[in-house]
Amino acid sequence: MVEIARALVCRDLRLALRRRADVATALLFFVIVASLFPLGVGAEPNLLRSIAPGVIWVAALLASILSLARLFADDFADGTLEQMLLGAAPLGVVVAAKAAAHWLVCGLPLVLLAPLLALQYDLPGPLAGMLALSLALGTPVLSLIGAIGAALTLGLRGGGVLLSLLVLPLYVPVLVLGAGSVEMASAGLGGQGQLLLLAALLVVAAAAAPWAIAAALRISSE
Amino acid sequence: MLKATALHCKRGGRLLFQDLNLSIQGQDLIRVSGANGSGKTSLLRILCGLLTPDAGEVRWKGTAIGALREEYTRELVYLGHAPAVKDDLTAAENLNYASVVSGLGVSRERIPFALEKFGVSGDSLIKKLSQGQRRRAALARLTLSGSVPLWLLDEPFAALDATAAGLVEELIRAHAAGGGAVVFTTHQDTQVAATRTVELHG
Secondary structure, three states, rough: OOOHHHHHHHHHHHHHHHHHHHHHHHHHHHHHHHHHHHHHHOOOOOHHHHHHHHHHHHHHHHHHHHHHOOOOHHHHHHHHHHHOOOOHHHHHHHHHHHHHHHHHHHHHHHHHHHHHHHHHHOOOOOHHHHHHHHHHHHHHHHHHHHHHHHHHHHOOOHHHHHHHHHHHHHHHHHHHHHHHHHHHHHHOOOOOOHHHHHHHHHHHHHHHHHHHHHHHHHHHHH | EEEEEEEEEEEEEEEEEEEEEEEOOOOOEEEOOOOOOOHHHHHHHHOOOOOOOOOEEEOOOOHHHHHHHHHHOOEEEOOOOOOOOOOOEEEHHHHHHHHOOOOOOOOOOOHHHHHHOOOOOOEEHHHHOOOOHHHHHHHHHHOOOOOEEEEEEEEOOOOOOOHHHHHHHHHHHHHOOOOEEEEOOOOOOOOOOOEEEEEOOO
């Protein structure tokens, strides 16, 4: 079972490596959206500093949605998804591996890029670290929740838009807690509370989401 | 091994078959025939558990397959219309991942041999191959699946030339002779002498 999960993660990483353009699109989108705000809002350091966490978090949400539409669609189209449904591992394990690979390819780079983007907003070092930490806890939740939506909208025409409508409202708690933690820290109030809540969300999502994704996949692959 | 009782299947409001009973034992070679749209693929998908029948049930060694889930699916090979190979992986990588996911646990050394038997080079990218070669790369999995008791093959001879079709026929016969069961659909004339034919009228 562990071997199957590892093989699936390796497979998806290898595929991402061979189709770098797909990955780069979502990452460039994140970088560009986050860079447009300082250009549009103007060089007002206090304003930039106060909007930085919210803007970078929203850009991360949108970038994650962008890459989610293809999470199961490619495997569905070429028939490999059927083989996963008929595999030797429980479907929950298979989809958890898919979500993990999605995070490694599309979530982790956001975490690493965020402190760099924070420079444009003149965010002080410790706060940029806090931002990266909140993204590190929050983006796996985005991958897991988003995978439920991707599984439900599989094979539907216009599934991409429907996916955003389904998933974005569910992202709200993650956004509020993630951006809130940095704002709290900048106000000198710590922000550990929000980070702990984000960690709790991650634990709940990691435990419950795979079974929801598996159930959704079984319905939409019929 | 496998017993399907009183299967009903409706797709898109049309009744495909009703009260279909099927019992599959070792050494059975069952051919499912019927016109396009008569429900051959639906029947195979019901038998492997990808599709839930509108009524009736499928039991594997006495237990409903819905309750067994992966304990049942590891006992079968299903090859559908789509070849289930990734364009951006090589034939060997595809076969390796397919065998790991299906729990075959074959050693890596056997993979190039399996592909060679079907005349596909292991390190060729699937997207560079023709339709028939893709099918060959997918069907090479059968050479590794001798230990899996139930084979469900949907149009295994489609897009294959005579040599490759002959190889698949040989594998199917060998599997049944070794105590396995094969259920297949085909439109082509085949040398495989089916022990039974299920005729669907749609």
